[in-house]
Amino acid sequence: MRRKLIAGNWKMNGLKADAVALAKAVFEKFDSVANCPFDVLVCPPMNVLGYVADVPHTSVFVGAQDVAETTKPNGAFTGDVSAAMVKDLGATWTLVGHSERRTYHNETDAVVRQKTENAINNGLTVVICIGETLEEREAGKALEVVTRQVRESTPAIANATNCVLAYEPVWAIGTGKVPTTADVAEMHAAIRAEVAKNLGAEVAEGMRILYGGSVKPENAKELLGVENVDGALIGGASLKVESFWAIAETQL
Numbered sequence: 001m002r003r004k005l006i007a008g009n010w011k012m013n014g015l016k017a018d019a020v021a022l023a024k025a026v027f028e029k030f031d032s033v034a035n036c037p038f039d040v041l042v043c044p045p046m047n048v049l050g051y052v053a054d055v056p057h058t059s060v061f062v063g064a065q066d067v068a069e070t071t072k073p074n075g076a077f078t079g080d081v082s083a084a085m086v087k088d089l090g091a092t093w094t095l096v097g098h099s100e101r102r103t104y105h106n107e108t109d110a111v112v113r114q115k116t117e118n119a120i121n122n123g124l125t126v127v128i129c130i131g132e133t134l135e136e137r138e139a140g141k142a143l144e145v146v147t148r149q150v151r152e153s154t155p156a157i158a159n160a161t162n163c164v165l166a167y168e169p170v171w172a173i174g175t176g177k178v179p180t181t182a183d184v185a186e187m188h189a190a191i192r193a194e195v196a197k198n199l200g201a202e203v204a205e206g207m208r209i210l211y212g213g214s215v216k217p218e219n220a221k222e223l224l225g226v227e228n229v230d231g232a233l234i235g236g237a238s239l240k241v242e243s244f245w246a247i248a249e250t251q252l
Contacts (some may be wrong), residue, residue: 003230004116004229005164006040007238012045014047020052023057025056027059034220045238046064061064064124067118071114071118084122096115097153102129113153117155120155126182130167131149132171150191164210168213181223185229211223211233217237223252
């Protein structure tokens, strides 16, 4: 059985003091749960990643929000942070290909694929984000777009241990809009089928597929109960320990 993953993406939020305080509160909350039946991940922004990773914790994974495209561990790439550097900061996971990166930084599937490969080669576990825009969904292209992203963003070295997929319909992120459970079920089934085509049935059966996009305490139990939904990627609600915990608590 696939173990659920509750992941928090802090996005571009948090100066040192606030980030450390939030990390301490989150870590203390989840570290107090004996035999927690799911995994927990927090992804703070790069400016505080090292500080958050240094906060004592035992049951929560810490990840970056991105890694550089270049395969080099260092060099003349101003503003970039390599996968090796992310790992050196204490992170063991990273997000890659979030819709905000794809939209605002014009990241293609090929770029996401290279970043994922870099991260895996440096011992990081990767959450690859995929999802369609409202225009693509209304044009009836949602399945086509998302399965293409799965196919072209996921490298051949990806497996159920080093890679997680996160389906986030772009139109649901931060808007309060949520697809129906039937829509989520259809998309997650299609994603798993696409993984099976590309990486084999065994990898597909073990790989976790998260749902993200306006996940809140009020809808978490229903969304996380959908077939093939193996956890949640949470944005705004992960910035408050009470709401992040309330979402996770639905899985206890």
